[in-house]
Amino acid sequence: MMLKRTGICIGLTLILGMGFAPKPEAYKACQTDSEPEKSNRSFPMWEEGYLDIHHINTGSGNTTFFVLPDGTTMLFDAGSMDKEGFEKKYAPLKATSPVPDDSKPTWEWISDYIRRVTPRVHQDSIDYALVSHFHSDHYGSLVELGREIPFGKIIDRDSPSLSFPVDLTSYLKDDKIFQDYLSFISEEKVPTEALKVGSQSQIHLRNRQAKYPGFSIRNIKTNATLWTGNQEETRKLFTAEDMTAFYNGGYNENPLSLAIKISYGPFDYFTGGDNTGLQGYGLPPWFDVETPMAKVVGPVEVTTLNHHGNRDATNAFFVETLDPQVVVQQLWCSDHPGQEVYQRLIYQDDETSSRHIFSTNMHPETLVTYGPWFKDNYKSLQGHIVVRVAPNGSTYQVYILDEPTLKIKEEYGPYQSK
Template identity: 40%
Template sequence: MSRIAPKRVERVYSEAAPLGKSDRGFPTRRARTILRALAMMLACFSTAGASAAQPELPAWTPGYLYIHHISTGRGNAAYFVMPDGTTMLVDAGEADPEFIASVAPLKPFPPRPDGSHSAGYEIARYIRQFAPAGRPVTLDYAMITHFHTDHIGTITASSPLSANGNYRLAGITEVADLIPIGTLIDRAAPDYKVPLDLRGCSEGNDAKALQNYLGLVAFRLGRGQPVVGLHAGELDQIHLRKPQAFPEFHIRNVASSGVIWTGRGSETERYIPADAVKACRFDENPFSNVIKMTYGKFDYYAGGDIPGVPDYTQPYWRDVETPVAAVVGPVDVMTLDHHGNRDSTNGAILRALRPRVIIQQNWLSPQPGEEVVVRMASREFYSGPRDVFATGMSPETRIAIGPIMDRIYKSYSGHVVIRVAPGGGTYEVFILNDADVAHEVIAHFGPYQAD
């Protein structure tokens, strides 16, 4: 794939953008075609080592592990198809418009593919496209890392009621109405009393979203459908349908609700003091679920929004990354904690995990923080190459942070798919176009050797 000089792309864009606005203010078909082509070029702009684009992502077949980081422009969502076809969704976010307005002039990303449907609808549509063929589309597991709207969905006045009437449809509740979920996992089930009684918290949109989610929980429990908390330290609470067929595949629960695995058997320690939070308006991020997935030599880390860089006014336990890093160890692929915000991705976690591939799931212009990019690019924490792939990137962020980004970022937009070969010895990265629902491959990287 040929590389495109950024100044050339910017010049073409500036010349093409005025081409045609219709009398209603929308781009003409010609302009939309040009802008879509330019978006694809920008997505593949810094793709040293990328192979030629392929017409489509190879279909999942038994033995492969697929990890889809779905780009909606509105929050986190990752879809897993495991070696035996077991499926899992981690988060289904849709960012809160009131929060977005409150942080202006920071900007959210445009909704992908076009904003004509909710994020929950788009996540479900994506899953239907890439679900294992030959059987009904279901999710064996859906895990919510924590109760923020960009991970569970935002409730607004226009959010429709579920057919059963117990909750409104947004994010994970909408996905649950569109695709059957076997086991729903979160950080606080069954009693929802960590760090305090969550059922009594209703102020703010995050709390409203949580109460709505609890409506889904009540509906499921009333019908005998499992809702469970993630048990920190446990191995294979999330397990394959046919674990005996792939004994080299495991998921370790590393942390949940401030309890962290010690690295010894299934032993855990409470890291965040039980009395640390005394009021409902607290930050959910440190309580996020954290998992490590292993398939042979291949290791993958996902830590929700755990922070790692407290400011001077915050207690020690605001650094959750350091004790987590101590037990996770080296991985091949790491998702950035907290979307790459500046309170995350500290030196300890980079030094311990040493990821070859880093995935950034982001949706707001300050993501990533410049300090995070500098740390990711630094060879002081670990030597060797590293490739970073983002589901989206604000033009203002690229301009502000500058050329250091192009040293490590290989793609700046699109669905990021990890395809792990049978046995876990090698893996590839595919970037899928997020501007329409065809989801064609626009870049391909690898194969990488798993360590």
Template identity: 40%
Template sequence: MKKLILCCLLLAHFTSWAQVATVGKPLPEWKDGYMDLHHINTGRGNASFFIFPDGTTMVLDAGELDPTNARTTSKRNTPMRPNDSKHPYEWIVNYIKQVAPQKEKTKIDYALITHFHDDHFGSYYPDAPLSADKQYALTGITGVGSLLPIHYLLQRDYNYPVNLTAALKRLPAEMNYKKTWTNYQTFIGDESKKGMQALFFKAGSASQIRLQHHANSYPNFYVQNVKSNGWIWTGKDSSVVQHFPPIDSLNRKTWPDENALSNVLVIHYGPFAYYNGGDSPGNVFLGDPDWRDVETPIAKTVGPVDVATMDHHGNRDAVNENLIKTLQPSVWLEQVWTADHPGHETLIRITSPYLYTAKRDLFATNMMEANELVIGDMIKQSYRSLQGHIVVRVLPGGKQYYVIILDDSVPSIPVKSIFGPYTTKASQ
């Protein structure tokens, strides 16, 4: 009898595991109650696609580096994935259509741009395809938004530290970033006529991003907006405090840089918590003002999480000691597109048992050979997976989750490997 019970329990476990994913097969469809957090690798910047428990969808960044820039196609950067037969924005859309609840009828409920760098929202370049009405170039989020209707586009308030549009008008017309910004604004104006609503991300809010279909079925789900520009949530109600000192509009040295202005959020589903901080910096180098460390105040208000993306792709100026020992995630995710990701010292901090003793698993979308050569064996010893799209599949209720790696070398994105189940900290 005991053997029969044990066999039944094992069968139930492996049946459940098979429903989550099977190596070599397509990722099983999202189901009501699951939450899927997809980190898409094109080799050209950050792109994520989330499916919340009721089917609400969200794109978090859609980067596309300028292919005419010599660095983009150099050995310093990652190659295009799965290949160069499509533009990066097309590969993002191809991926989303395969995993989204409505497939070919996919619409994006929310698109959030963490900050205005090309690897997060796209870069203009002369030969980029044009929208159907020929009004704007398709690159990054403008390409994604032209193919998949977006309901709400969330972004940081670009009137701070100075009005970005006005500031760029004073720069030469041939400057690429100026063309990128003009193109992005044209996209917003054009798509707003079709129903898209462009809004500023509200730090402190736990209701700006809401379930759009049957929210009452999932009262334990919410998205906490933590930071935007210099405003950081206090951890109480929706109150925020200004982290940056007053700026002098005529003195650029008093202006926070674009990375430090990143939007930051935490996604909660029952006991499960996921952190994404864009390119928030936390290490203050020689000559930097102390306030460039935004990770320390962010960490204080966020507290422990289960899964965290590495700020600024794990670069040297980010993922500081305070963030690591406060968040203490079981899973670290790194979205990689250059040999700068991760910094050697960053990896030492993340894996250090002196900051927290609990076991942690690291996953990278696109680790370069250069990193392995320079950093050495520590790369393979630290990461569970070095290549592929990374999916965090949270089971109904949020008590358990898996990390699933999808093969990024082929358009059909079959399952490559499966890790878990992980039990959320609050459930242990």
């Protein structure tokens, strides 16, 4: 039976109705949609059986860290930005400032965060490091972070060939971040491979897999290859020639991003880098990879916004099909999100859930541009965003953490998985 969430306390109501006695903290966590619980306590350490998803606010790109139910760890992107260089090149756009501050490079802040939220027994390495695509705001901190906390395996969009849609080793020969990435893989001998589209076994629990049969990670897409929704079958969305012809011998990294769906019992989570979904305006039909992707992803509880909520992504079909209860926006620029993207997120009819929208770091100029009504529809505009999924995935909560201290600023939930 599929239930609509009529309030974030529905999970507790269902538990009581079934005759179970919830823990005392369940009552404390239950609040109205508009009034989150305020707090100043430390974020509780992960315990086995829980799925923790940390959207780390560095102000310098996307970084998401996962502690899976058996303690397996996974990193999805580790970005960094040259704020001064970006603003000089793309003026008058503004980039967000480094968070918590610029006293240390981004990779050190990421490392510190991971050390603080990972149980000691799992701190020696990160089991999986995924690179959604080769833009600095998604992997610019990866090499230095990997030297500090070794990676068990790197999964990117096209290794080892790195030839789609062009020979990247030569095309990006002057790209220092990409060349450092190649050197790191070679020197550190890190096993590196492309995402295997359709697979549910490439990324798996490494410690106690048999104990959690309801947990899985499905590889949805990489490059132009998409899962069909049937076993491990795939199909092509476009050819290398389609892309290079449109870009006059060049190419666009964003629609090549890899994407995954994490499932834990009834709970589902999607993340997909900078995948694009804009239609028309002189763009080729294949530029919209979100529509065919959404068809195989289906409804989820939580999604990140493709391309930071930029105007060329998160189209109406994607929003309506995934129909998320919780939306996480990972920002670093004054043009994130596009106003029309925001309108699609807040629209609600009889068939869609009301949404709670959270942002890691909203640029002040964005708020000035859009006005107070825009701010009022976000639950949070600043902070690390942690989704903690209860054992077996029936409920989950959202925590907003203060950047320097990791103290809980606000709590939302429990939400009931659909």
